[in-house]
Amino acid sequence: MTVHDGDGAVRAYYHDTRVAFPDQDHEIIAFRHSVDAVVVEFWLLGTHLGPLGRIPPTGSKHRTRMTAYFIFDEHENLVVERIYFDQLTVLKQLIGGLDKRDPRDLIKLGRAVLGLLATAGEAPDPRLLGTTPPPFLSAYEEK
DSSP states (O other), X not given: OOOOOSHHHHHHHHHHHHHHOTTOEEEEEEEEEOSSEEEEEEEXXXXXXXXXXXXXXXXXXXXXXXXXXXXXXXXXXXXXXXXEEOHHHHHHHXXXXXXXXXXXXXXXXXXXXXXXXXXXXXXXXHHHHSOOOOHHHHHHHHO
């Protein structure tokens, strides 16, 4: 998993995903809320026409169910957006859309697999490993 922290990193993420999926769109499924958050469940759709990290464009379409958490501080300022989705679902659709009988698509498949393998050994962002449970959970652990 990658962390995109700060204005520049978030803008770069959105730029890169629009290059990979220039026709990217979404369909809202549901909105939920809690004391400090809004949760949006949605379908993300797009055609893979540009590089996705190290994976070259396949020309395949994807439709992926996602969840986004928008967390707010006590002054109702947005402090973080967390997006969760199954990356394998996206990859299966991008690779599954290739015609395995077409030599050009077999080359795309090989390049996609090499691109995927190049990212497979990356360590998770250290900020994801140093998390602590919320304070209210410690009350349950003491009992």
